[in-house]
């Protein structure tokens with residue numbers, strides 16, 4: 001194994017002082033940060049004390065090209081120096097080009113349209129407003145689903161701990177168990193006359209990397225077509241090459257009416273998008289219905305265009321598939337690992353005991369950034385440029401150390 005530097009308690013003095021300032025100045029919405037990070041390069045980041053970490057979380061599926069990719073940096077610098085922001089009273093070429101490219105990559109039919117925003121929750125707010133514009137009200141969402149923290153997106157998010165402090169949320173929401181075809185059919189039958197939309201993530205991210213079966217996705221498609229409701233695919237985490245396809249719904253061979261994007265789209269620059277497929281969905285939001293000051297400004301669009309350029313030029317779809325399969329087969333073979341879920345470079349390592357928090361903490365102390373979305377799951381959503389050699393460093397650490405933590409946890 002290569003030397004990852006020291007990550008012990010003695011090396012943390014400077015980071016500790018910064019974290020004290022953090023605690024006094026920032027709202028406590030995220031709990032205590034693991035480290036203070038100062039720079040990154042590719043799949044590596046450094047903390048305030050000079051320790052190096054292999055970043056297998058990628059800013060939660062955001063840093064698609066890793067940190068500081070030269071083409072991405074150059075595109076942002078160039079656009080910033082040329083024209084960064086204009087307001088939506090004006091159009092810019094980077095924004096038009098990005099919209100055209102997304103429609104093409106999504107194989108969207110004639111009449112499809114794009115709306116740009118700045119985040120995942122905003123993209124889902126726009127999708128929710130599209131659902132309301134159908135003239136019907138009921139939205140079906142899934143247990144375990146996550147769609148964001150603003151009030152519309154939160155209303156479509158199932159987790160009670162996130163919802164309860166902010167009740168009352170929007171009404172006419174119906175939740176069904178994930179991947180339960182019969183429950184979905186029953187919920188649709190019960191709400192047939194008022195069904196505006198079904199929203200789902202093709203692979204649930206925040207609840208622990210849980211893919212929906214292609215049969216369930218096909219049934220959601222069939223039912224929404226039959227009842228003239230929108231099928232909204234929340235691809236905020238799964239979209240933009242993360243799963244080895246441009247968009248995860250393409251793996252299931254279906255096309256939604258609405259797709260929401262954010263995380264990986266700008267490669268670390270904030271941007272979100274809503275794709276409306278076809279004339280009907282494309283025409284739901286009309287002049288005056290929706291807007292945002294920053295959405296799709298030239299700087300954000302240039303960052304996203306650069307991200308798509310690199311993904312295309314380096315065929316990161318194929319690369320994500322290859323490195324993802326390598327991680328999957330290697331990790332699946334370890335004692336204490338029950339299964340590895342997901343596609344491409346969106347992987348959930350299912351542990352034999354509910355020790356994911358302890359494993360994630362031991363990992364960061366050893367120089368690996370991973371994340372425990374559920375008690376028995378470690379999530380990997382690294383840069384799409386992660387190399388097999390880098391993946392092997394983590395596999396070796398898991399083989400040496402995590403197996404022991406898991407067996408201690410189940411004892």
Ligand SMILES: *Cc1c(COP(=O)(O)O)cnc(C)c1O
Pocket residue numbers: 118119120121122124146147148149201205206234235236237238262263
């Ligand atoms: C992260 C996420 C969101 C929310 O995105 P923000 O940019 O944090 O608002 C919505 N949906 C899914 C599937 C996500 O993973």
